[in-house]
Amino acid sequence: MVAEIANNFNRLWVDRPQTLAVLSDFFIFLTGGMNLAVSVGWSQSEYTLQFRICWYIGVAIGAFIAPPLVQWKRKRLYIILPNLLVAASAIIAVSGYQYLGVNIASRYIDGICIGLATVSFITHVSEISSEHRRGFCLAFEQIGLAVGAYVQMLYTSLWIQGTNFSPSLLMGLCNLFFGCMAAFLTYTQKDSPVFHMRKGDETSAIACVNVLYQPPILTENKQIAITDIKMYVAMNDSMSWCKSFAKGLLPLCKMIIYRSMLSFIISLPIMLALNDGGIVSAPNVINWHPILYGFLGVLGPVVASTTLGGIGHKWLSLGALLVSGAMFLGVGIVYHVEPNLSYEVKMSMVVALLMIAQFLGGIFAPSTTVFLGEAFPLKVKPYFIAFCIIVQNMVGLVIVCTFNYTLFHEYVYCVTVGVIMMFFAIVFCFILPETRKMKLREAQEQFAYFFNFKVY
Template sequence: MTTINPTNINKGRFWIDGPQTNALVSDVFIFITGGFNLAVSLGWSYTVYSLHFYYCWFIGVAIGCILAPLLINWKRRRLFIVSPILLVILSAILTASVYYSTNTLIAARYLNGIAIGLTSVSFIMHASEIASEHSRGYCLCLEQVGLVGGAFVQILYTGYWGSDVDFSPYCLQGILCAVFGVIALLLTFTSIDSPILHLQHGDEPVALNCIVRLYRPPVMTNEKQVIFNKLKAYVEMNESMSLRQCFMQSLGPLLRILPYRCMLSFIFALPIADAFKWSEGVSTAGSLVNWPPSIYGLLGALGVIVTFATIEPIGRKAVSLFSLLCVGGLTIGVGIIFNDTLALINSTKMAIACSLLMIAQIFGGIFAPSTTVYLGEAFPLRLKRYFIAFVILVQYMVDLIIVCTFTFSPNNMFVYCLVTGLIMCVACIIFALTMPETRKNTLQEAQQQFSYGLHLRFY
């Protein structure tokens, strides 16, 4: 391939790396449909159904996570994304057309959960491989952008839905998910294969062509040859390790990434949603407009946007750990308020609890994207998809356990908030010493960073 070295192009990194983000847009719309169902599982449902209805989506995600590592290593991985998109569309059609049948809604939620499990593993693998060290944070943030965006819409219309509306909220959800599924299907034409995957299969010319398409301008340059050489060295380094070496090198990152990701199950959880709905119901009793849920959902989305804007200029570690510490402290504060039974009917104290939960929501949104970024950087290549799938599976199983075991009461809220708040605060201190700052690191450099146990640098 002829190499040229253009000298008249003076563009920023956003312009150069733009195709990398564009290649992942279809996944975002799949995650938006997952955000709808995640919010329902965490209690944001206008109609109360059986317990099975709420936890079935988590089981679906687990099934998808189990299947994904076996399927995503196709030579043309991006064709794989069509499968979960079709599952999303089928789930949406069932939801919109047979919304009056609980069993059909449960089946639809299983299908969407499987789609999200498949997409999550595929997306994190693919985004980490196609993104440069300058845009990997932005690209991997898109998972949480989609999930939080979908959850916000679900919270929004659940909060404003009235009994006088002659239309099922699940019919609306099905229509929206079908629209997003079709958009995702149409946007698959922007997808670009992973050069790392083709290098693993020995297809160097195809890998080089992928690199040319992933960076603007779409012509071969000396800079792209350097990128190709770096990726080739990364693949060769990982292929030189035996499976045993790869497994042993993955255990250290796993011990840090698994609890780090599971913090999401404590931050965005059924007990927190129950506490918010109770506190805002008491504090706004008599109000004509039920405005707190919309602000609550908006603040979570705003937190993710803040991280999206800062994760590369500032970094992953400092902002996310500060946010986790804030969430832990605020959660403990909410628990202390709920420990007083009389406070549950005191509008002033419930207004305070509602405000604390709103503030915690924005800090939770700031923390969430870093879990996906670290998940895409931590593990050696040969077993990476299996460990990513395992971490995501465990995270949603923690969600399932909380949903199945929690019953709202003042004492239970106090115990949950106190325990999870303390866990987050203690975990924050541990993560401050053990999590690396991988800003501007190549995948090979990030992998080497995770092989060390102690990390004191915050920037």
């Protein structure tokens, strides 16, 4: 036991540069979390439909143009691009916060930035992190989004009406601060040895491995890592583009559905149900539910990030998805009986179920990023990741566009989503691989199989 703990601490020290390399992207995702929260209803003002959906469209645009840029030779310039877009979005929001059109433009730009950053982050971080650290490092995407959403939920719920300060201005200032922090921390980012190895530059690839693992000298373990990278690149280069595409189709079908589950968990109908429950169950306590709800949303991915490497990616995440779906089903059952909406005990139950679902949804979320980073052959990897991100955001957009709040619609949404989540949680038990502590090459090979029922 003592030896295992000592080995874990040693790995933390060895892999520390990989963790530092994701900090810049973390601050970019904070701005995305704030805008995502606004899109699903956490805002002070009632905005137009275009205002709510424009961020989703921006993310889809950013993801669409990202794949060729990810493989651009001037990769350092591409790393700076999301920081520039975050700064531009924030400056536009601060300078014209009182105008709806200006805020919409700002949200479009931030969405494009998040689309670019997400595809780049998943592709890049999966390549620079070791099999021991990959789950933790990739979880920073969902942690950043959750923390950003929590910031938005906090100041929205605690805002005092009549304050001589615009919430839109505060959001713009927060985004400007996060963008400046992201730009400042770009110096911690590291190049991908896989990227250089694919270009035939083995010297640069070895130099990358040297700085990604402590100590910064060539050791026996680093020689093993370099050999693994060569094998990973050689395996993928041996496949033509058409073969890579064909091999990636099965994982793509799995990951489109898996990633889209996030759009059901973080959605407008869930926010409305939570507000209903909070107001009826504790009418004398003002806006208490978003504070606890947002905190649980942050706690979930933080807990998952510390367990993905030890317990594994698959079973914890699917268990969380299954129970989260059951919670939504329970909320739908409460909404099916109209008098329940004025019954304090029943609405307290709604709040409790949604709190549990939020925490478990947070545990589930990081695994979607990890699997996206592992599933696809190199030649099609950024394109397929981008497609999954686009579909996920289109699902979120459709929910916002089509949902009209009535008790019946809330009942239908919660029951339908709950059943879908529970059904696919069971299906994924048989078709998703457990990639705990697997090298990228091994994980990619596992995703090529249709059935995967490895328990541990």
